[in-house]
Amino acid sequence: MNGTPEFSRPYRIDTIGEEPRGVHIEADAAERAALATRFGLVSIDSLSADATIRRDGTRIRAEGKLSGRAVQSCVATGDPIKARVDEHFSLRFDPEGEAADEELELDAGDLDVLPYEGGAIDLGEAVAQGFSLALDPFPRVADADQRLHAAGVIAEEEAERLRAETSPFAALKGLTKG
Known part of the structure; x- marks a missing residue:
């Protein structure tokens, strides 16, 4: 300064x-x-x-x-x-x-x-x-998470879960369980 x-x-x-x-x-x-x-x-x-x-x-x-x-x-x-x-x-x-x-x-x-x-x-x-x-x-603010979720913004934990479920490796894992 x-x-x-x-x-x-x-x-x-x-x-x-x-x-x-x-x-x-x-x-x-x-x-x-x-x-x-x-x-x-x-x-x-x-x-x-x-x-x-x-x-x-x-x-x-x-x-x-x-x-x-x-x-x-x-x-x-x-x-x-x-x-x-x-x-x-x-x-x-x-x-x-x-x-x-x-x-x-x-x-x-x-x-x-x-x-x-x-x-x-x-x-x-x-x-x-x-x-x-x-x-x-x-x-x-106290209700920030709820307001962000209502606006369609997802939490980092939820994003990680979705990435894991939709990864190509998750699809391959499902094929091997047959």
Whole structure:
């Protein structure tokens, strides 16, 4: 992506101390509309985060919770589906190039490591990306399968069964059972 991110909330490194500092960020209507376009969503109704940030040498740690509401499109029918995200996050921002210099072994509960360049981190962009990743990548309305079947679209399992029954080998198999 070129230019400034849609939901940019930079924090200069020299203003972040070693003691945790609470911050609240919230996307306005224009930012949410731009993010919805980037992420291929119908809309984003809300997006915010409450976090504590603190400096640890040249690294910045951010922990908190992101919350948001969006409307996605069903991958099968195109119908709108409401989605809600309430996720805790734990991030570490490392100076560009520093994170690649050391080997990290991350467990599922470990923090995500993001690079930053210059003298600031962008908590808004990190929250926006976290929000996008927390959404269901393949949202489906509850009755999608029934509606697709009624429209003549068959399920993959049914297609496999039909292919097996109508293959030339199935016909040969029937001849040998005589």
